[in-house]
Amino acid sequence: MPAGDSGNLVPSVVLSRRDLLKRGTGVVFSLTLLPAAGRGDDRLRGHPRRGASVPLNAYVHIATDGTVTICCPSAEMGQGVLTALPVIVAEEMDADWSRVIVTPSPPVGDDYGDPLFINLIFTVASRSVAGYFERLRIFGAQARRTLVHNAARNWNVPVAGLETKMGQVLDPKSGRHMGYGEIAGLPGFDVNAGQADAPELKDPSRFQLIGRDVEPRNLAAKVDGSVRFSIDASLPGMVHAAVIRPPFAGSRIKSIDDRDARKAPGVSGVHRRDETVAVVARTWFEALAAKRAIRVEWQHADVTGSLDSQQILDRSIRDARDTAAPGIPWDGAGDAPGRLAGSHRVIEREYSTEYMYHGGMEPMNATVHVHEDGSRAEIWAGTQAPGYTLDTVARITGIDAANITLHRSLMGGAFGRRSVHAMDFVQDAAWLSAQLRKPVKVIWDREEDFKLAYLRPATGQYLRAAVDESGRVTAWHHRVACEDPVKAHEPLLWEAWQQAPLIGMLGSEHRAEDGSPFDAAYDLPDRLVEYVAVESGIRVYAMRGVGAMPNKFAIESFLDELCAETGSDPLAFRLQLLHRSARAQQVLQKAAEISQWGRRREGRGLGLAYSHYAGSLIACVAEVSTDHRSGQIRVHDVWVVVDCGLVIQPDNLVAQLEGGVIYGLSNALTERITIENGMIMQSNFHDYQMMRISSAPEIHVHTVHSTAPPTGVGEIGTVVAPAALANAFAALTGRRLRRLPFTPEQVRAAASGNEPSGSNRHDPAAG
Amino acid sequence: MIPLRVNGRTWNLDIAPDTPVLWALRDHIGLPGTRYGCGVAACGACTVHLDGDAVRSCVLPVSAAAGKEITTIEGLSASGDHPLQESWRRVRVPQCGYCQSGQIMSAAALLRKHRQPTDEQIDTAMEGNLCRCGTYVRIRKAIHLAAQMMASGKAADE
């Protein structure tokens, strides 16, 4: 293996955005049914307001009464993007924020799509602010320029002397001013005025909205109950449906008894399409009650029927450990195998993480209305990938996507579940409405939602490192065995990403995420990171923090184990590995400072972890105690310090980190999906435990001041928190939790020393 | 016909007596602010008040609610100005917002019982309300703030 960073080990396209941008046009656009600029709902044009509305560009409309409508390409699921993105546009155009209306963008179109995701809107991977920042600034500045040029022409003065402020163009010389609405209403208003040159962007020191909290969109409605999600869709003539879908691919209906259901009150019919059964009724509860009276016997495909999560996990751990069977190289540099073979001291460990469930509080649902004559359709759905949603309904109904309107709804949580290519939660409303020609609302009851989960993949992880006399890492080898979701569940991205297992492996690499020199990764010049493919047929997908959560859990736990073996301090050890990055040093130092890292606490343990994700850097300290008898771990305080470049909405950023940390701790403490005989065994929140208020720690968030371009924070708290928790437990008890989640059984096993551990090899011949 | 009293108004519903109040509210009466999360009293999204006590409307049959007073998030205050709604806005509790009606209804029942609740009392009263977005830290803060506001008489009682 060549020395130095051999980027060629990793398919460069995976992590290189620039590459993708360059190749963008070459990617075959497989959503063939989509028109160039599909239909959004007409809110952008028809929003109730006074005065005509003039489109300035793809993102900005101005009404003659001064109202500015800004559209938001990303989907709102609680992360605050309906506020954060329009703020960027409003900033550059010097709009009066109190006169701004926000509306979802059309569901497809080049101006709205993400080059990394084949130019579709894809609200995932903490990318919204980072991915749209520049584009939104340009559109905002363009809008401003158009207005200024029109005012200049009207006043017959040079453009250069004019200023803008709070929705007005001012002429300081004469003292004249004109509101944006008034300008838009000028006879002969020219939308193309001033568009010849690239617009000038504001100097960040002049930002008025960016960096200051504005009121989050829909805040009042979320507090008085008037906010609406897709599950609240209510249309004249609408019927409701409850469905039974096959548990896993390959399962077929062997027999079905729906006699009682057909006779149940309110039921208008029991319908079937392939292996899906749907009960249609006057109200949803009637549909549900009738569904419960249906008996279905499944004929599982052989492979499906034998699916067993414990076996898959055991095999994953075994495969990860089996270094004789080479994996698919994901990241590498130098000569790790050679150095490991020649080293006197090699430390190795195994870790594992289990299947998990997204758990958004709004169960999957969608409403579709295929109009009477079958020529048009409307969709009400909360979706992270609106292009997929349109395409799915177009395919099922046979209606051209140009004649389908998608009402992009707010989502009661998503966490990755609502971006799946299959758009399974939209399908049934589409075929039912195509048959019935009336609005059909399909809600999955929570049990169905569990049964049809797209799980966070389980992982088996094997790590080994060579250390020299001074305790420094001289070689690093990491193998992740898991089922990456992209191949089986994202066919278009699998092609576009050149078959890279991006969802499962993210976070295990020690290099730039975007292919540029990124020194916030640990300096491990001799390293090999491999993907060990598991192909079981379990439905897996991206879930908040994707592979980075399990992978950082393993990496950060292993680093602390190396510290324990070599007598190093976890903070100093990481600082040394991050010697190339002042920003990384800063987040770690600051976290140590605000958590009082050096202060011992009676009966409490402190754990540290560091991660970089979606371009942001984070350090996290968790303080825990434990009750050995019950096996409960209590997390008291969590401190996080994040560097995510320029901050758009400070309070929202804090909220995202609080929520992300809670999500990660919840995953780490209690969450586990098990599968037996091809069936998911958990069915609701009584047997799938998610964190509740009494377990929630105090969370202290500190943001590093930065003027670097903004980067994402929606998932990074989830990525870093589990490792900090495991390290805190080890600091407290001297015992290591290597099996996540840290259920009471795991905790008791670790405390009594029965936890399977790794080994330390001091003799190179033994390896 | 089953008479159901909701937010001070009586509805006569032609509805099966075992229909949960949740679905009567959402699909019959047209009050969707009360949310469906689990249907088995495990998440709290459907919390309403029954004669002032917090109950899970997904497991409360309409037959058991007849003759009692149901209050939903829409009826908690005249114009969204209950002290908890005020404090919820100030602390900016909601993320996706889906669980928040239930959170606020549970908190409102708590504040009736304990005007100055401790953290432990908050944990006990709010334990049944899941928030997958993880707004718990802010929920605690907002309940304390509302209690303070009520004590200092800043806002009218419910």
Ligand code: FES
């Ligand atoms: S929907 Fe009633 S408690 Fe979950």
Ligand code: FES
């Ligand atoms: S705010 Fe999203 S579930 Fe609570």
